[in-house]
Amino acid sequence: MKNPPRPAQGRPQKGAPARRKPQHEAGYENLVAGRNAVLELLKSGRQADTLYIASGQRNGLSAIITLAKEQGCPVKEVSAEKLDAMAGGVRHQGAALTLPAAEYAELSDLLELAASRGEAPFIILADEIEDPHNLGALIRTAEAAGAHGIVIPKRRGVGLTAAVFKSSAGAAAHLPVARVGNLVSAAEELKEKGLWLYGCDMEGGSWHSTNFSGGVVLVVGSEGRGISRLLKEKCDQLVSLPMLGKVNSLNASVAGGIMMYEIARQRMEAGAGR
Numbered sequence: 001m002k003n004p005p006r007p008a009q010g011r012p013q014k015g016a017p018a019r020r021k022p023q024h025e026a027g028y029e030n031l032v033a034g035r036n037a038v039l040e041l042l043k044s045g046r047q048a049d050t051l052y053i054a055s056g057q058r059n060g061l062s063a064i065i066t067l068a069k070e071q072g073c074p075v076k077e078v079s080a081e082k083l084d085a086m087a088g089g090v091r092h093q094g095a096a097l098t099l100p101a102a103e104y105a106e107l108s109d110l111l112e113l114a115a116s117r118g119e120a121p122f123i124i125l126a127d128e129i130e131d132p133h134n135l136g137a138l139i140r141t142a143e144a145a146g147a148h149g150i151v152i153p154k155r156r157g158v159g160l161t162a163a164v165f166k167s168s169a170g171a172a173a174h175l176p177v178a179r180v181g182n183l184v185s186a187a188e189e190l191k192e193k194g195l196w197l198y199g200c201d202m203e204g205g206s207w208h209s210t211n212f213s214g215g216v217v218l219v220v221g222s223e224g225r226g227i228s229r230l231l232k233e234k235c236d237q238l239v240s241l242p243m244l245g246k247v248n249s250l251n252a253s254v255a256g257g258i259m260m261y262e263i264a265r266q267r268m269e270a271g272a273g274r
Helices: 033-042 059-068 080-087 107-117 132-144 162-167 183-191 229-234 253-271
Strands: 031-032 051-055 075-078 097-100 122-127 149-153 177-180 196-204 216-220 237-240
Touching: 031 033, 031 080, 033 059, 033 097, 051 059, 051 080, 059 075, 059 097, 075 080, 080 097, 107 149, 107 177, 107 183, 122 132, 122 183, 122 253, 132 149, 132 162, 132 253, 149 183, 177 183, 183 196, 183 216, 183 229, 196 229, 196 253, 216 253
Parallel strands: 051 075, 122 149, 122 216, 149 177, 196 216, 196 237
Antiparallel strands: 031 097, 051 097
C-alpha cells in the first residue's frame, strides 16, 4: 500500500486553520522589535517615540540605550511578559521601539503658526495624559477650536501612538504636537513670551467669568492626579467647571474641550478667531 502524499512543506493541510499573523498589543501597532532593527532605526535619525527594554537587560543594550538618550528618546523598562505582548510574537531580544504616528513639532513651531495667522497664541499643555483616547480627543477638539498646538511631556504620558492618531480622527495630522523634556520649563518659556497660563482645576474660579483674551495656554491635568504641583504653581489663574451632580470630576478631554470652546467663543467675539 502506497503512503499518502505529504503536504507541501510550510503549507497548512487541507482543513487545518491558517496561521495567524502576530498581533501587537492594542496601541502598539507602530512598534519595531529586535535589537538590530531598533539600532538601525535610531542610527537613521528617524524620529522615535519611546524605547522599551526588558527588565534586567540593560547591560546588553547599552549601545541602544545610549543612542536613544542622545536623540532625546525616552527609555522605559518593562517586564519581559509585557514586552512579549507589545511585540505580538515578534522576537524582540529585549528591545522594542515605538514610532510616532505623526512627526512632533518644536515649541517654536506653535508660536510661528499663530503669528502666520495673525492671531494671539492659543496652546494646550497636556500634563501627563496617559489614556490615548483622551489625548486623541484633546487633539481633535483643539484643532476644531482653533488652537495652534498641543504640548506633551516626553517621559510621562502617552505620545503620538497609532491609537492617539486614530482617536483624533486625523486631527493629529493637522495640529502641531510638541513633545518637551520638561513641561514646567516649557510653561516658563511661554510665560516669558507674554502668554498667560490657565489651569483646569477644581480649586479655580468660575470658567464663564474668566477673561481669556490675549495669548492663552490652557493646562489640562492627568486623568487621576490633575495638574502637577509645580506646573500648577506656574499657572496665572486656575479655572473650574461647575459640578452639579454626584460625581466630583470630569474626563480630562471633556473638561478640556469645554474650556477650549469657551476660549474660542471669546476669541471669536473679539474678532481674534478664525
